[in-house]
Amino acid sequence: MKKLLVVLVIMFFWAISAHALTVSFPEEVGQGEPFWLEIVSEKQPAGVTVIWMGKEVDYPVDLPGTQRILLGAGLDQKGSFPLAISFDLPQGPLSKHFQVSIVEKQYPIQHLTLPDSMVTPPQEVIDRIVREREKTVAALNVLSRHRYFSEEFLRPVPGSVSSPFGVRRFLNNQPRSPHRGVDLRGAEGTPVQAVSSGRVILTGDFYYGGQTVIVDHGLGLQTVYMHLSDKKVSEGQLVHKGDLVGLVGMTGRATGPHLHLGVYILGEAVDPMFLFSD
Numbered sequence: 511m512k513k514l515l516v517v518l519v520i521m522f523f524w525a526i527s528a529h530a531l532t533v534s535f536p537e538e539v540g541q542g543e544p545f546w547l548e549i550v551s552e553k554q555p556a557g558v559t560v561i562w563m564g565k566e567v568d569y570p571v572d573l574p575g576t577q578r579i580l581l582g583a584g585l586d587q588k589g590s591f592p593l594a595i596s597f598d599l600p601q602g603p604l605s606k607h608f609q610v611s612i613v614e615k616q617y618p619i620q621h622l623t624l625p626d627s628m629v630t631p632p633q634e635v636i637d638r639i640v641r642e643r644e645k646t647v648a649a650l651n652v653l654s655r656h657r658y659f660s661e662e663f664l665r666p667v668p669g670s671v672s673s674p675f676g677v678r679r680f681l682n683n684q685p686r687s688p689h690r691g692v693d694l695r696g697a698e699g700t701p702v703q704a705v706s707s708g709r710v711i712l713t714g715d716f717y718y719g720g721q722t723v724i725v726d727h728g729l730g731l732q733t734v735y736m737h738l739s740d741k742k743v744s745e746g747q748l749v750h751k752g753d754l755v756g757l758v759g760m761t762g763r764a765t766g767p768h769l770h771l772g773v774y775i776l777g778e779a780v781d782p783m784f785l786f787s788d
């Protein structure tokens with residue numbers, strides 16, 4: 511995650527019965543940006559619990575020495591937010607409370623013209639849209655304690671960005687929620703690879719997203735692949751990084767073939783491009 515090199519890093523150090531712990535995280539992050547919380551421990555704690563954005567996560571302590579936890583700043587959040595970390599140490603529990611500032615980012619504005627039926631959906635599909643949104647939100651909030659992902663993420667298609675993350679969209683001059691993913695260029699039929707290993711938790715053919723695949727990478731990280739011409743995985747299937755999940759298409763609300771890639775951390779959309787080093 512090359513772009514995540516931070517200027518401001520807070521370091522804390524405890525010496526409790528010769529047990530040194532160092533915690534690092536950026537003091538300031540932009541709206542919609544992922545960040546790493548790094549914990550270096552002389553001895554392995556029995557457990558680490560983090561509370562961020564009101565979500566409490568027990569992280570498995572399977573890495574000796576350094577523990578790296580992926581967190582994210584919401585696109586709609588601004589200000590100072592508490593970050594609480596609890597350690598289950600041999601000497602007993604230890605809790606520390608910090609603050610992380612989420613600073614405003616200026617995302618571009620984009621005007622799009624689409625058929626009216628896709629901007630203002632007909633009454634008969636409203637129930638369908640609501641049902642699909644509920645299923646999607648539930649999938650994006652799945653919190654499995656197993657970590658499937660590794661720290662090197664794979665770009666799912668080679669194509670460049672046609673519409674960046676966070677763009678404030680106006681469809682036929684009507685304001686819409688910001689773009690919670692990136693659009694990557696790709697010809698119809700281009701293979702779409704899994705960004706990292708995980709389990710497919712939702713597939714569907716949705717009104718807006720078209721042929722959609724959602725992969726759970728564990729510990730609150732999910733990736734979303736939309737507008738596919740074809741899905742190549744089914745719900746419950748385990749995928750490895752680089753496995754084929756589908757083919758680029760233009761199903762659902764799309765004006766041309768492309769991959770909409772979404773990355774969610776603890777239910778919040780973050781800019782997927784921060785995950786890729788190229």
Ligand SMILES: [Zn+2]
Nearest residue numbers: 691692693770
């Ligand atoms: Zn998109």
